Amino acid sequence: MRPALQASLFDGFDDVGLNDLGESVRRVTLTRGAWIDLRPGWMRGADELFERLREVVPWYAEKREMYERVVDVPRLLCFYDENAALPDPVLGQAKAALDAHYGEELGEAFRTAGLCLYRDGRDSVAWHGDRIGRSRTEDTMVAIISLGEPRSLMLRQRGGGGETIRQTLGHGDLIVMGGSCQRTWEHCVPKTARPVGPRISVQFRPFGVR
Ligand SMILES: O=C(O)CCC(=O)C(=O)O
Numbered sequence: 001m002r003p004a005l006q007a008s009l010f011d012g013f014d015d016v017g018l019n020d021l022g023e024s025v026r027r028v029t030l031t032r033g034a035w036i037d038l039r040p041g042w043m044r045g046a047d048e049l050f051e052r053l054r055e056v057v058p059w060y061a062e063k064r065e066m067y068e069r070v071v072d073v074p075r076l077l078c079f080y081d082e083n084a085a086l087p088d089p090v091l092g093q094a095k096a097a098l099d100a101h102y103g104e105e106l107g108e109a110f111r112t113a114g115l116c117l118y119r120d121g122r123d124s125v126a127w128h129g130d131r132i133g134r135s136r137t138e139d140t141m142v143a144i145i146s147l148g149e150p151r152s153l154m155l156r157q158r159g160g161g162g163e164t165i166r167q168t169l170g171h172g173d174l175i176v177m178g179g180s181c182q183r184t185w186e187h188c189v190p191k192t193a194r195p196v197g198p199r200i201s202v203q204f205r206p207f208g209v210r
Pocket residue numbers: 114116125130144153187189201202203
């Protein structure tokens with residue numbers, strides 16, 4: 001049992017921790033050798049973890065040239081290289097659990113963590129594959145934990161033709177994009193006019209995949 005003071009501090013929050021992976025992961029096979037794995041509610045206490053990360057992560061806005069003007073990319077970012085200390089111990093536990101579950105199939109460990117903060121419905125990421133580096137030519141995996149308010153992650157076959165998949169992800173959900181997904185499919189988080197609260201996405205990738 002927790003001491004009373006601590007219990008009152010944590011009122012309304014679950015303890016932050018991981019649920020199991022194993023049998024609870026559902027695989028959806030896409031076309032052309034791509035797949036996604038879904039594990040809703042993987043992270044317990046996801047709303048508390050959201051608050052912790054929003055506080056401690058040194059978020060920055062990336063600039064991009066667009067129509068000959070330099071504009072802010074519409075979301076805040078922070079990238080943790082493989083040697084960087086992660087901003088919360090539970091993210092180290094998540095990486096270890098992903099390595100235990102996917103290590104054999106992936107043939108290597110997850111190394112880097114990219115964090116994105118979508119402040120509201122105006123923040124977004126356009127259609128893309130994570131194709132910088134080895135993922136341009138090789139199968140790989142990108143594992144994403146979603147914290148805070150749910151947003152839609154859309155997936156479609158690269159080059160069009162075929163179905164568009166919408167996954168609503170937030171409050172501790174896990175999605176893993178695997179196989180050829182970064183080369184043969186694209187994903188995005190569209191803007192929404194609905195009033196939505198902030199969401200944080202934590203992406204684990206192997207070395208040399210961006
Ligand atoms: O917000 C997400 O979960 C997706 C982020 C993403 O696709 C990326 O940063 O490459």
